[in-house]
Amino acid sequence: MGMLKKMSKNTRSNLITYGIVIAAFLIMQTLITTGSISSLLEGLMVPLCIYVILAVSLNLVVGILGELSLGHAGFMCVGAFTSAFFSKCMRDVITSSLLRFFLALLIGIAVAAVFGLIIGIPVLRLKGDYLAIVTLAFGEIIKNLVNVLFIGRDSNGFHFSTKDVMDLNMEPDGTVLVNGPQGITGTPKDSTFLIGVILILITLFIVTNLINSRDGRAIMAIRDNRIAAESIGINVTKYKLMAFTISAALAGAAGVLYAHNLSTLTATTNNFGYNMSITILVFVVLGGIGNIRGSIIAAVILTLLPELLRGLSDYRMLIYAIVLIIMMLFNWAPKAIEWREKYFSFGKRKKEAVK
């Protein structure tokens, strides 16, 4: 305990977050090996990791940078498709699934980061809701482009088309790698729960270290008052881009995990469109804007909730919606907050705000 006390408050808080993730992993892993949970729930473990990474990375933009992004799924889409493409090409060349996944991960992250940078430069010039709608637009464009992309390979090399398979003009020995709306099939299933949890820990490490660094403080200064930050010499564009690109790269990592968890990868509204971006945003806001641990907890609860409500079959999404509305009202309505403080203060001393 002595050592814990010596550490700064931030480090302690971060260690607790890592501890929660590791403990949750150990418990779930034990339950899986002893066979005490359903295979349905077991299949949900990798998606759970994906959602947690997405929520934490989006929190970097929404909570720390203070800009609303509605196109986060687009970066995930980029990471997923580039890495799945790589893995499919290298399936027979690299036989070690771990090495192949690691290389795919690096490629997915790098390409997503490049997209984050390219999109971030114009987008971050805008403000507020205009910025939000442009991120949404980019997300939709990425999804649409992936759906018209055809790539094949034969003895002459790669062939590209945006029309259909026939337009690829391949030799008879050619194989279609990316098949437009049908996406990529036959990606090796390299994602595991353990890899997912390791990626969560790396994401947490990157994000929490960024927040507590000099760069992180500059980013938060921009969030709190852009003009004041600019006036003391903070390079606003650089730090905004930094947060946006890192967030995009981490979303790309989640995409890699996603692509290698499914044998068929397609881009639809539900997995890479605005529906997904909004789902991630719900995690972030419900967990507390800027609160990393909150994002993790919200992502886990809201992913498990529909599954736990499966017994209610048709009513489960209805209940999900109602729970979401009630939780938002309870968490954010000024009247509800007042009421909570009155009855649930439990001897907590109120902090007086410095005026």
Added chain:
Amino acid sequence: MSFISYLINGLSLGSVYAIIALGYTMVYGIAKMLNFAHGDVIMIGAYVALLSMTQAGLSPLAAILIAVVVCTALGIVIERIAYKPLRNASSSLAVLITAIGVSYLLQNVALLLFGANAQSFQSVVKWGGLSLAGGSLKISGETVVTIIACIIIMIVLTFFVQKTKPGQAMRAVSEDKGAAQLMGINVNGTIALTFAIGSALAAVAGVLLCSSYPSLTPYTGAMPGIKAFVAAVFGGIGSIQGAFIGGLLLGIIEILGRAYISSQMADALVFAVLIIVLLVKPTGLLGKKIQEKV
């Protein structure tokens, strides 16, 4: 000839977007919130009109009227229960997420009540349409009615906002809520009125949309909702004329893009144009530039 016919189809689709975007933009102007549930109100309006015609056997006009009444009531109830408590919340994102929750709620209620299968919508327009230039240019009745309805709505709404007392109250509230309250304006009432008008327009848009594209599912409203939102931003969110122009342009770009470039890429094209417009004019075509105060 085919170009003119595409152009007219684009105008028709754009008119629907414009009517939806008017609802978006008015609500945004006054409550400073993106009402993500707006698209789903369209869907509810279309279902109500369809049921009134098929189940109750009412005339199209009566069906539209019922849809408008139901949606208006729905809009007021949603505002009262889900949005009003969060009006003074510390983050504007809170009400956005609640709107998403309401959107899920409406979709799933519709899913339970009407099922997931697409229902074919009966057109409310019984008129066959125009046949111009010796039959080489055909314009359907739905197209003509949609465009005329949009123009009428636009004129009435502009008159209402500019010339009437409640309209002036709306502008005052959107300008400065606190000052408006001090001048004796009923702020809560005005905001509720705005939601009522927006939802009534959504019902009309739903009926017109499904008359032209007669396939109705619980998710019908989602994509037109997003597109109309884009249209509202395109024209400068908060501006009624902007929503009108943005909606029309968006519809035309989408139909022409679908016809001449690629049907799968039409949506991407719409979004690309939006991005370019916003990069050149960061507050939309007719949006006001707000000076930042230090």
